Amino acid sequence: MAKRTGHIGAACAVALAICGPAALAAPLGLPPVPIPADNPQTPEKIKLGDRLFHDKRFSSTGQVACANCHKAELVFTDGLKVSQGIHGLKGTRNAPTVVNAAYMKTLFWDGREPDLEGQSQQPFVNPVEMGLKDHRPILKIVRTDPAYAAAFQRVFGKSGEEITMTEVAQAIASFERTLVSGDSPFDRYYYGGDRHAMTPAQIRGLEVFVNQGRCVSCHTIEQTQALFTDNRFHNIGIGFKRIRGKENRLAEQFITAKRGGANVDVTVLTSKDMSEMGRFAVTENLTQIGAFKTPTLRNVARTAPYMHDGSLKTLKEVVDFYNNGGRLRESDPVDDFQSGGIRPLNLSKRQKADLVAFLEALTSPQYVKRVPGPAASRKPAAH
């Protein structure tokens, strides 16, 4: 049986060779973090990004930072059904975790940004998130605040007007690329050779996950790593009820609005109906109506509630939903755009319980500590 440390050591060696000295070593079960050539990691840049990520001044009310919806103590989610921005305004989608987002091939539930640099610039100027009219107030702060000015000079060799949103976004993205977590009981069992890392129920649950449960079709596990996402978009049937029968009108309205210059980012977060169009809003591809990105399952036991609309409160509800073939109740209709890969699974009570147990084995050591109270009902901290 291989020793765990041996594996981690090997991962570090690989990571360092590929990513250079600034990259974090990949934890057990994960590949090296992909770092864009034009935005190498440096300790100073990461520190700057961390500060930007937590700065509430980058919102119209001075009360909302990135960290409002991506709280470290909740695995960088917010525990809410859908996120709350300025003045308690609600968006249409559940805040995905930032942890391991560095591995995502596209960002946002509908993949409308290709990288963290692009993603991080959007919430500032979304009317229901941080509410700025444009990015100018942010630039004003980072150019004039002495601590920021000194940091941007050190990190990018730039000052005053030379500092743009590009540098701001690069720093935030660099910080986010440090938020990686593997080394869960599953990783130690599957990749580390520790047969006792998972409980018997979790081991049975893994078997359900890859076989009868068909979860692995989208939440991938590979020979040397497991991202638990295929980076694709699927219509699994969640939330579509809302727009059933309205697809035609909505698709037309959306395209017309987009041609007229409407902003996709704003539209999907301010209109509940449009939000349910999913990936279609980005690609205008009819085959992607109601399709959303497969999220990672790492730390999933700590990131309730679930699905793009936060409509499922517990992992048990999620398992039941899939077991019914992408329906809350077996009597619910199936939407016409639902992926053919979603089908009733006929799992027994015990298989469902084992599957939930397995999902609980995907929590990394640094996120094991539970926050008191059920996450789904936690109120956001008052400002």
Add this chain to the structure above:
Amino acid sequence: MKKPINRRDFLKRGGALLAAGALPMSLVEIAYGKDSKEQGFTFAYISDSHITHVRGKEFVRNWDRGLIQAVAEANLLTPRPDFIMYGGDIAQLGKREEIDHGLEILSGLRGKARYVMGEHDYYLDLGKYWRSKLGRDHYSFDHKGVHFIVLNSILTYDEWTYHRWPSAAERMHQMARLDNPHGSPFMVGDAQREWLRKELEKVSVDTPLVVFSHSPLQKIYKGWNFWTDDAEQVQALLKPFKKVTVLYGHVHQIQYNQIGNISFHSAMATAWPWPYPQSFSQAPSHLPKLTVPMDRADPFFERDGTGWQFINLHTGHVDAHYLLPDNQNRVVAYDAALGHPVDTVFQAEDRRIPPQTHY
């Protein structure tokens, strides 16, 4: 070597390249002579659903879902297509349950649907139930200056059809197999070719012709019946016409070809994809030159390599817009300068979709 994706590419991929699946259709350039009698129009073209009965009320879910999705998407096209063409093989083994179930799903289409006979619809009861539901298996109609012809191109020798098999079910099973040494080549047959000859006598050679068949009216690969035995004779009847397009199903993959004056376009299947066949060397074949390979279908993605298409008909020629789930949509259009269809986006060597090498 795949270039890393840059932002501009990313945004473009999210727009222009996908115009095929986009609405409204004003993005599709419809250009035809001002003094021409022809008007541009579109129709949807769905094919090869292979609805498969399991037992009782159970059907293979994945094939159901493929057809359901195609119907739902076709209903979203704006402006509405003038009609919907179904390219054959509603059923898998010609059973009434399968034809009924398929037609029930297809009844959700907004607009008039017309049908082509496929061998899977035919060889159980020789098309009796299909005809009772859908009428004739070969016919013609005119639409906005274009003459459409529908052929039943999946017939074969009488001896094979009527005198060889102990049961209808056995006959169906034999015809449903690939690489079957006991199989028999498809043909349009003497009677239908005579009907076609008379039919074409009434049509001016200047009128654009569109011919629908299930099997390709060309010889591609005999072992899978990507083949019509009397293809040359059918092609000869079409030769006098200035603009001829053949649209066929059966092959479950994108093919396009030009033989003389005739452009050929295939339809994707809503059920499953077939790989590209190797050229068949036992007989002369017109294997279309494979220039833009499709990705190998991803076994983890149940809709990969399937799809449906809408056809934009203008200047008497066809642009076939392929809607491919979770893939880059393709438009294969007739290029007047070159005189044959081209893959508008991926024809050039450096634009092709790199085939997947690893999952």
